[in-house]
Amino acid sequence: MSTFDIVELRKADRRGLADEAADRIREAILAGVFPPGSPVREVELAASLDVSRGSVREGLAVLEREGLVRSAWHRGTRVIDLTVRDAEEVYSVRAALEGLASRSAIGRVDLDALDRRVDAMAERLAAGAPNEELLALDLEFHDAVYLAAGNRRLLEAWRAVRSQVHLFQLTRIRLGHQGYRAVVVDEHRRIARLLGDGDAGEVARFAEEHVHSALRALVDQLDR
Structure with a gap:
């Protein structure tokens, strides 16, 4: 196996964990576990999902692109407000x-x-x-x-x-x-x-x- 193949395999694995984290967090938001406007914290999510903070961070980035959460400097990540x-x-x-x-x-x-x-x-x-x-x-x-x-x-x-x-x-x-x-x-x-x-x-x-x-x-x- 070439170095390129190993790098690609590792990236795919990380994307899988990030997608899994995004799916679980999305489900929690839609179930009302995290109400509109509430914070979603990387440390707590990583512990709950038993994944790394990096995977949670990537998962939250997916949800931010979907418009479900918003991140702000010094304020962390929050579920969107429903205005x-x-x-x-x-x-x-x-x-x-x-x-x-x-x-x-x-x-x-x-x-x-x-x-x-x-x-x-x-x-x-x-x-x-x-x-x-x-x-x-x-x-x-x-x-x-x-x-x-x-x-x-x-x-x-x-x-x-x-x-x-x-x-x-x-x-x-x-x-x-x-x-x-x-x-x-x-x-x-x-x-x-x-x-x-x-x-x-x-x-x-x-x-x-x-x-x-x-x-x-x-x-x-x-x-x-």
Whole structure:
């Protein structure tokens, strides 16, 4: 084995630990273990995860690129605050992405697979599933649309904001879950139907309104 091969192997191992750390910390943030605005400390995380501080630092860098945490000189790293301004920025970006994704997915997306995802939402909703489970199905639905759009840069843009969307949506449903549960199945069913109809303007319009209505609900709860 050459020196180059050894160096590459070690780098891959470190990236694996960093990704593992990022996954575990992300899960904790989304579960509310680290609330918005709270500090996340390298030493404590390294001890809890049984990895080096370097791996934690790299993992936090991943989450900073996703927009879930922010680092500042002499202040350390903190989970992002959920302000109205932050919400408006994230959801305005998402609305633009959803409009493009839905238009691009026409004729490409597996409509039967989308219907099965919506059916799963309806079944889990009827069974009284927790909001977090419904939201996971919700995001998987949108993941499928982005994948079907066939635009690599669009998919990367979605992945860059997906964790923030996840956190904001969790906040929305935790503050007013009945509103989310009342619309989650019907809105996604309509998106799937419009994709099948093939009207690019109409599906983009509704996909964007789907996002804007979520923003209005969240802002109303944050203002309270």
